[in-house]
Amino acid sequence: MPAPALENRVRHAAEALDAHVREIVQWHFNPETGCEFWLNKAKGWTFDPRKEVTSFADLKKLPHFEDDWLRGGPVRRWLPRGLAGKPVYVFETGGSTGVPKSRLQVEDFRIDYENFSTTLSDKAFPKGADWLMLGPSGPRRLRLAIEHLAQHRGGIAFSVDLDPRWVIKCIKxxxxxxANLYKNHCIDQALTILRSHPNIQCMFTTPKLLEALAEKIDLTHYGIKGIFCGGTELTPQFYRFAREELCPGIDFVPTYGNTLMGLATHKPFDPADKYEVIYHAPQPRAVVEIVDPDDAGKKVEYGQKGRVMLTTLTRETFIPRFMERDQAIRRPPCEPYPWDGAGNVQPFAGMGQTVVEGVY
Amino acid sequence: MLHIPILRSGKPYESIDKIEILHHATGLPVAEVSQANSGMISRDVGRMDDSILEQFTVKELLAMCKKAAGFFMTGTLPVGDQKQTFDDYVNQLSATTGMPHSYCRGNAQKLHKTLDEMNVIVAGLTRGFDPSILDQGYGDDEGRMLSWYREGRTFGAVLPSNSPGVHSLWLPAIALKCPIVLKPGREEPWSPLRLIEALCAAGVPREAFSFYPTNHGGSSTLLQVVDRAMLFGDAATTKAWAKDPRVELHGPGFSKVILGDDAAEEWEKHIDLIVSCIAANGGRSCINASAVWTPKNGRKIADALAQKLATVKALPADDPTAQIAAFANPAMPQRMNAMIDGMLPGAEDLTQQHRGTPRLVQQGRVAWMLPTIIWCDREHALANREFLFPFASVIECPTAEIPDAIGSTLVGTAITRDKKFQRALMACGHIDRLNLGPIPTWKLSWDQPHEGNLFEHLYRQRSFQMENA
Incomplete structure (x- = not known):
């Protein structure tokens, strides 16, 4: 059980989440402000979500979001009328074969990464320092989001050309x-950037690319102070290996995120967690629940493994109860994050097919 | 519980990521095995002292191998944080793999022989030149200057769980001065670990051995980062590395017994030999025959084989008369059985007819696949299959067509006195190892290369001249 002070914060966070749900549901299902997709969807329902959904728990009245709905066009059916006329970005996820899933965004990626920025230490990620973005380029939210994070902190982001779809095709x-040659090609680009721009002190990369880069150089010697790492599964053993061997002395910040959710921050390092990486979603903008794979209405007990269910609640995007392709251990609220966490996230074993992970 | 660590250049490392390996029959954990992340493997291999064995002459290393042979068979050696006698080794190996004890002991004898006779094996691989030429880098070989240098500074092996005898294939690397990086089979860390400990007890520096239990991604990394490697796996696993000459592939064998017109007439004389080729050592190896090709009497031969093999029973691993292995993962035989049944139309399972019972036997969590003889034509889907149990198809084909028709064959035992047919088989590029005469497919002469010559894999000959001092 959480301590009384934490218990209060948990209750307040839940209340804030309920209020946020009411606001977001009102926005998305109001004919003046909602998007064509959700307004059409609601026409097929026997209830009015603006009246019936008044708390997070009430979202159970809505069907599970299906990510296949995001494939193909017209993409403007996802743009809330309340945001009409604003500059719009389209970000893609998947797509190594077939039609990728798309998410329209106006400001969400900036808001998510500005919020995330407050969790970074100024010592390890100094204001004004430049960044290396050693991750996917192209129509990915991550590439622009890291650039915004760097700019928000007063720096410049240097990027490589990296097409993760090509890597996945090679592996398949x-x-x-x-695939290995392509990885080396990306590492060569990163080395060229690091050798040419001495103000780079922070970087984003994926576990595999970090391993490959740290094989070539001592990152501390190149002035790197903070590494923000994510994009693929990050195991406890990798976390330990990164802290002890790949980049000792560098602040290593693991994250879990995707185009649909935004990004989750991790619980601050605690030896008692035995290197398990525990993520907390950016509530109330997104909520992660760890549920029984056979009954998504039921959360698993703390310490038990279940499937990750995501709900995204922003004015730009409404994604209720989406069953992610990941599994995790349900972890209790902690001091900085008074809501549930997801530990040891990994591809969901019950999907019946192998998930191909590339360098990204 | 017994913990098996990673060995990083000989130093034990306990990973956060561990798996339990279970007793095939009881389902109880036998040991937990630390798992290496792929970055650890690439980082360590890049930092290995690849000259660690250069401090010894080949002769000294051969002597250490001989000494290690004794330790392997009789010594009490470390296994993780505990001690292991030879009997413990047999029990643990059988427990996690389901192999009969007799099979474990038989394979251990092979490994002992490899270590004990390493001088003969190395001489076979090098074709007998003075091994001091490898110490000095050059030397006189019957009046000719000969120079070799070691191109494979590091050597890795991704190993299987099904047949401990295969470890004899990487062992010569030590005598050839090459430090090794091993990825054991998931259920079989026992044999490589015991071999490492026996060699260390005999004086080989621990730093020469790295041992990384890991997943598929870790195996792939290992193959990428070592200079030369050996990969054991099924067709799907080995296919990805088919174009990489650094990796010596040990995939399915599709070994065969081939009868000439003369032997096919007197087929009764050869039935026991063919049964042995199919079923020896549990029929699990790539050197077990998975097909019999004959120009005539195919149906009669298949029937006689089926009659003999239908008597083999599913017995517990510790039964001294057990001839086949149980499967540690019962889902695997279920899949194989369904696959065979799915392909069976157009062919006949003659063993099942003689036995009167199904080939899949399940008792609790244990499962066995009983020997299976298939009578079919050469175009049938089951004509060229290999499984992890005694399985063979019998194919009728005119001798003139056999060399072109048999396809890839790791070991071909050809029984015939027909010189013309013998010459045709000698010229056949499909056959990797050819036995002329009634020699079992599983009887290998270890002084000859097996799916590649490890010495030539690791070393490269160079032209060399030196001015006299």
Whole structure:
């Protein structure tokens, strides 16, 4: 059980979440402000969500969001009328074969990363320092989001060209050497940037690219003070290996995020967690629940493994109760994050097919 | 519980990520095994002292191998944080793999022989030149200057769980001065660990050994970062590395017994030999025959084989008469059985007819696949299959067509006195190892290369001249 002070914060966070749900549901299902997709969807329902959904728990009245709805166009059906006329970005996820999923955004990626910025230490991620973005380029939210994070903190982000779809194609075809050559090509670009721009002190990268880069150089020697790492599964053993061997002395910040949710921050390092990376979603803008894979209405007990269910609640995007392709251990609220966490996130074993993870 | 650590250049490392390996029959954990993350493997291999064995002459290393042979068979050696006698080794190996004790002991004898006779094996691989040439880098070989240098500074092996005898294939690397990086089979860390400990007890520096239990991604990393490697796996696993000459592939064998017209007439004389080729050592190896090709009497041969093999029973691993292994993962035989049944139309399972019972036997969480003889034509889907149990198809084909038709064959035992047919088989590029005469497919002469010559894999000959001092 949480301590009394934390218990109060948990209750307040839950109340704030309920209020936020009411506001977001009002926005998305109001004909003046909602988007074509949700307004049409609601026409097929026997209830009015603006009247019936008054708390987070009430979202159970809505069907599970299906990510296939995000494939293909017209993408403007997702743009809330209340945001008409604003500059719009489209970000893609997936797409190594077939039609990728798209999410329209106006400001969300900026808001998410500005909020995330407050969790970074100024010592390890100094204001005014430049960044290396050693991650996916192209139509990915992450590339622009990192750039915004760097700018928000007064820096400039240097990026590489990296097409994760090509890597996944190589791996699916069994062309391991080709994928490896491509990885080396990305590392070469990163090395060129690091050698040319001495003000780079922070970076984003994925676990595999970090391993490959740290094989070539001592990152401390190149002035790196903080690494923000995510994009693929990050195991406790990798976390330990990163802290002890790959980048000792550098602040290593693991994250879990995706185009649909935004990004979750991790519980501050505690030896008692035995290197388990525990993420907390950016509530109330997004909520992660760890549920029984066979009954999504039921959360698993703390310490038990379940499937990750995501709800995104912003004015730009409404994604209720989406069953992610990940599983995690349900972890209790902690001091900085008075809501549930997700520990040891990994691809969901019950999907019936192997998830191909590339360098990203 | 017994913990098996990673060995990072000989130093034990306990990972956060561990798996439990279970007793195949009881389902109880036998040990927990630390798992390496792939970054650890690439980082360590890049930092290995690849000259660690250069301090010894080949002769000294051969002597250490001989000494290690004794430790392997009789010593009490460390296994993780505990001690292991030879009997403990057999019990643990059998427990997690389901192999009969007799099979474990038989394979251990092979490994002992490899270590004990390493001088013969190395001489076979090098074709007998004076091994001091490898110490000095050059030397006189029957009046000719000969120079070799070690191109494989590090050597890795991704190993299987199904057949401990295969460890004899990487062992010569030590005598050839090459430090090794091993990824054991998931259920079989026992044999490589015991071999490492026996070699260390005999004086080989621990730093020469790295041992990384890991997942598929870790295996792939290992193959990428070592200079030369050996990969054991099924067709899907080995296919990804088919174009990489640094990696020596040990995939399915599709080994065969081939009868000439003369032997096919007197087929009764050869039935026991063929049964042995199919079923020896539990029929789990790539050197077990998975097909019999004959120009005539195919149906009669198949029937006689089926009659003999239908007597094999599913017995517990510690039964001294057990001939086949149980499967540690019962889902695997279920899948194989369903696959065979799905492909069976157009062919006949003659063993099942003789036995009167299904080939899949399940008792609790244990499952066995009983020997299976299939009678079919050469185009049938089951004509060229290999499984992890005694399985063979019998194919009728004119001798003139056999060399072109048999396809990839790791070991071909050809029984015939027909010189013309013998010459045709000698010229056949499909056959990797050819036995002429009634020699079991599983009987290997270890002084000859097996799916590649490890010495030539690790070393490269160079032209060399030196001015006299």
């Amino acid at each position: 075809r069994g062309e391991v050497q080709e």
